[in-house]
Amino acid sequence: MDNAMKRHAFDATVWLVALAMGLILIAQQAMAGSNAMPADNVRWKAECGSCHVAYPPHLLPAPAWNRIMAGLDKHFGTDASVDAQTTAEIKAFLDSHAGRDWRAWEATETLRITETAWFRRKHREISAATWKHPAVKGAPNCAACHTAAEQGDFRERNIRVPR
Amino acid sequence: MRTIRLAVALFAVASTAFWAASAPAATPAEIQKGFEAAARSATPGFTGFSAQRGEQFFKSPHGNDWSCASCHTENPLGQGRHAKTGKTVAPLAPAANPQRFSDAATVEKWFRRNCNDVLARECTAQEKGDVLQYLTSLK
Numbered sequence: 001m002d003n004a005m006k007r008h009a010f011d012a013t014v015w016l017v018a019l020a021m022g023l024i025l026i027a028q029q030a031m032a033g034s035n036a037m038p039a040d041n042v043r044w045k046a047e048c049g050s051c052h053v054a055y056p057p058h059l060l061p062a063p064a065w066n067r068i069m070a071g072l073d074k075h076f077g078t079d080a081s082v083d084a085q086t087t088a089e090i091k092a093f094l095d096s097h098a099g100r101d102w103r104a105w106e107a108t109e110t111l112r113i114t115e116t117a118w119f120r121r122k123h124r125e126i127s128a129a130t131w132k133h134p135a136v137k138g139a140p141n142c143a144a145c146h147t148a149a150e151q152g153d154f155r156e157r158n159i160r161v162p163r
Numbered sequence: 164m165r166t167i168r169l170a171v172a173l174f175a176v177a178s179t180a181f182w183a184a185s186a187p188a189a190t191p192a193e194i195q196k197g198f199e200a201a202a203r204s205a206t207p208g209f210t211g212f213s214a215q216r217g218e219q220f221f222k223s224p225h226g227n228d229w230s231c232a233s234c235h236t237e238n239p240l241g242q243g244r245h246a247k248t249g250k251t252v253a254p255l256a257p258a259a260n261p262q263r264f265s266d267a268a269t270v271e272k273w274f275r276r277n278c279n280d281v282l283a284r285e286c287t288a289q290e291k292g293d294v295l296q297y298l299t300s301l302k
Contacts, residue, residue, distance in 0.1 A: 011166040018170035022177055052248040077247070079276040137249035144249060 039152065041093040047082055048090065053142045053149045057097035059113045061105050065094040068111055076112075114139035126161075135162040191257050191264040191299050198295065201288035209289070217297030220290055225282045231294070233281075240301050256301040264295065 001009070039056060048054045057065065069091045073081040082090070099105070104117055113119055123139070130136060136144040143149040148158040195212070203209050222237065224230040232239075233246040240259040243252030254260040264270055278286035286294075 014166050014170050018174055021174060025177060051245050052250050073279075079279040081276060082272070135249075140247075141249035143251075 039097050041090070043086055044090045044093050047080075047086060049150070051078070051080070052140055053146075054152075055113055055142075056152060056154075057094045058099045059116070059118070060099055060111075061102045062095050062098040063102070064105060064109070064111055065098055066091070069094065112140075130161060133162050188266045188268075189264070189270075191295060194264050194267055194270055195292060195295050195299070197267065198288045198292035202292055205288055212289075212292040212296040214293070214297040214300040217293035217295070221294055221297055227281060227283065229281050231277070231281060239298055256298050258299075258302050263298075 039058065044057075045054050060068075068075070069087060072087065073079050075081075081087075107117070108115060110116060119139075131139060133144075142154070145159050145161045146154045147160055148155070199212070202212075221231045221235075221239075224233075229246060234252055235243045235255045239255040242254055244250070245252060253262070255263055257263045274286055274291055278284065278290075
């Protein structure tokens with residue numbers, strides 16, 4: 001090609017690269033607070049994971065989460081309230097990732113994941129002594145045994161039960 | 164050449180805006196100034212903040228089950244542990260954790276909730292300032 005064409009081609013390339021970089025910057029910012037990544041949300045992780053592990057939304061059905069979100073100022077004995085906008089965002093996230101099995105839950109309508117039939121079944125081999133172990137403190141403390149719980153990883157390979 | 168300059172300039176502007184938007188909003192000293200202003204207007208005989216008073220306030224259960232130290236421990240330079248769930252809590256003293264007291268809204272939220280838990284009321288600006296004085300005195 002002649003020099004003029006080369007110049008135009010170069011200009012076009014530079015603009016395309018700059019545009020692509022700008023779009024990536026914007027997309028990253030937008031994705032950070034959205035549901036684009038599976039069962040993860042920045043606000044939910046920050047607000048619901050500060051005093052305990054951010055329990056995966058699929059472990060309770062939507063009506064359970066709704067009740068929890070409606071009573072955050074009396075959240076199992078503490079004040080966990082947040083502003084209206086944050087409440088709405090977290091509620092929407094929980095609703096869209098909640099567990100689908102309502103029937104099993106309706107037997108007890110418990111708001112405690114640790115009291116669901118599913119949890120009891122999964123942890124039936126854990127002794128009472130283990131639950132009382134000082135490093136565990138109780139069933140709500142997933143990370144005591146599920147060493148990758150903070151990353152939402154509860155796989156068997158990452159379990160280490162304190163003795 | 165002109166194109167490159169323009170594209171680089173645009174990218175630089177976008178990056179700066181992006182960085183500025185995610186930069187921390189405050190320092191412990193700035194937040195302390197806010198408490199001081201509030202305490203001055205609320206308390207006629209305001210005489211400043213005291214780290215010693217703050218330490219006593221921090222470690223007292225105030226007639227209820229928990230104190231601040233129940234989760235943030237007697238040594239806020241070290242890691243804390245939630246009194247009920249056992250979850251680890253990052254150190255509270257700014258010297259051990261630069262994230263602490265770096266955002267006014269976050270500080271407001273945690274004082275509001277945790278004072279409700281410990282004292283069953285809001286903490287006054289005097290009390291918040293004393294506690295912050297104590298926490299920033301730890302090295």
